[in-house]
Amino acid sequence: MAPARGQSPALRGQWAFGAGRVSLEIVLGASAGGAAATIDLEELLATRLLVQGNSGSGKSHLLRRILEQSAPHVQQIVIDPEGDFVSLADKFQHIVVDANRSEADLDCIAARVRERRVSVVLNLENLEQSLQLRAAAIFLDGLFEAPRAHWYPALVVVDEAQLFAPMASGDVSDEARRVSLTAMVNLMCRGRKRGLAGIIATQRLAKLAKNVAAEASNFLMGRTMLDIDMARAADLLGMERRQAEMFRDLPRGSFVGLGPAIARRAVQIKVGSVETASRGVTPRLMPPPDMSDADSEEILAPAPVSAPRIVERKPPPAPSTTDIFAEIARAEEAAAPDEESATPMLSAEERDHRCRQIVHEMVSDETGSRPEGALYQDFQIRCRIQRLPGALPGLDEFRGWLEDGRAGVTPEEAATEAWRRVVDVARTVPSDLRGVFVLFAHAAMRGEPCPSDLDVARMCGTRSVGRARNRLQQLDRQGAIVLRNTMKGARIAVLPDLGWETLAGDPAAPARDGAVERLAG
Known part of the structure; x- marks a missing residue:
């Protein structure tokens, strides 16, 4: 397997031979004794990984290290709620997918990702939390439902996994939580047979659904402050409860690792450096500027009485297409009442037949996926062009005609x-x-x-x-x-x-x- 362009194999991974098998190991950093701490990619694909640590413990840095070191060797799919990992596209060949698109688009993109084996970052930062859960679920389901011929090995990294697989309901709707949790359970429980290896990171184990966390066989535990999270971390690593206090003392960027892909005994690891930078900002000390008496007086001075107050006036919202059509209809009725009254009204059967003909033409011309709202606007425009008398049909009527048209029902059959x-x-x-x-x-x-x-x-x-x-x-x-x-x-x-x-x-x-x-x- 070739290393990344411009990089030596030693920087990107090393082959290990033994016990009748060949594996590829990437270097996470250094262990407490100074030796290189590695992770076996082949074993990781079969056993999955759970990363836990409080905010600021270095979880994102660790995930970035794993992604950068393994990028030349395996396909990567990152579910990124904060947009931290989009910078991978600057140095590697990751494609950034903005999740603010239709469900059909997300499902289709997921299928293409599995088919073409490209590495992607699903950027969810532009969506509110309920929509983040739904978009991630649709994308993960699309990966999961790919045809058997496209079950290629891939690392699926989910940052802030407690958002997508919460232990209890929170501010999001039950429906969004249910579909997201189902997708995460499928990833961790059934994804291995489809080539999907889950790597999930969470701030708190107590907030992560147990049936998701329990499927991981490899663990990297960082700094943790709460007793309940330290106790769960110690249990997962097979440590005694009295040893759990060590997680409070871990420095930033240090993790305790255990698992078939990492080590047979718990080992402390200092994560190595990374090549790309996160877009997140770590708070730094910045002293305030020196203030003189004149500066203080200027800040506290009242606003000038003579200064006009500028009020920003927002323009009125643009009228909808339906409102525009209704206004046009009223204008036509006022301008030519005699002509309108002379136009014969259609019977219910004739009106239904005319509308179905219009929808049938739309379905015949359909060459791509368009939202229902855009199709309805197109339908209204065609009705106006053909001077369909009477009020424009409603969305529910149009939806029924569209379903019939896509099923292949002709206007003649509908009658x-x-x-x-x-x-x-x-x-x-x-x-x-x-x-x-x-x-x-x-x-x-x-x-x-x-x-x-x-x-x-x-x-x-x-x-x-x-x-x-x-x-x-x-x-x-x-x-x-x-x-x-x-x-x-x-x-x-x-x-x-x-x-x-x-x-x-x-x-x-x-x-x-x-x-x-x-x-x-």
Whole structure:
């Protein structure tokens, strides 16, 4: 394995031979006796690592040392809540991913990261805490749900892990905590078989969920002040409780390490230097400037009476697209009342048909993933261009037409009595599952094979087959559809409320017409 450009192998890692195996060791720093303290990368990929230390103990410095030393040898994925590790991109080949984007984008990027084996830093600093948890969960799920062919080895570093796997609920919503905790448990418990080796760092063990911390076999414990955290650290390292006091005395940048990838007995390690700098600022002493009597009088002087007070006036918020369209409609009605009254109003069936035609054209032209709000604005613009009379349709109506269009329902099929039955039954299905139900109902109505997992993923706006299967299981549990498997593994979907069923279809078949690739861009 080649060292990084411009670096000797000794600076980036050293090969170790013994016991019939070859491993690569990177140098963390120096042990108490002065010998080099190393960590076995091959063993680390199989056994995971937990880092703990109070704020200012040097956790981020330690993680940066591990990342820099191992960068030439293994793919790295960093979940960075504070933007501290984006500087890795300046010297190494890490790609910085701003998490302030759509869920579909995050899921798609995660899949590409696993496929192309690039090192990335997921920068969460521009999101508030609940959104940080949700974005990290989506990204980790995307890594976890990658196809088996892309299960390459990778280090997944999660800084401030107590935020993403908290022991108890805090200021964030229960939903955000649940999805984030599930993703972290998957990473630490099931990630090894998928090549994902978790490295998690936390300020306090007492705040970290036990089922996440318990999966680590390697430990690096830094300075800790609270009794409960010292006791847990001592237990994890197999030390007696009376020895736990040593964690209070550890200097900044020193850690006690233990584990199959580090050492068989607890060893104190002084972490070595790093090449890149954190964007975080360590407080330094700065004496205040000398003040004269004149300076004091100037600071305490009242504001000049004659000085005009400048008040910054913020411009009014920009009107929404819906407000603009409504204003245009009112202006047209006032300017040409006779012409408007002469325009024949459409019946409900004709209006539905015209709107479905517009949505059908939008779906046919769709070449990438766009947010629902942007699609709705595009729909409103097309309605105005085609001079659709009456009030503009609402978002709920548009959402139903869009789901039908993505399922392949034509405006002519939507006007049939059979599809009206589907619409009636779909009203009893939860809104987040309606699109998948419509997809299967349309296939059954046409007598086509059962849609594949990729077809379902496309309807859900994701590339994750795991999420698609989860939606199917929810529909199956509710009885909206009943899934059956043939002896050869094909799938048949029965729709009891409609009395229909699909033909047998392969769940692993590719998406129809490359829909998933079109959606993911």
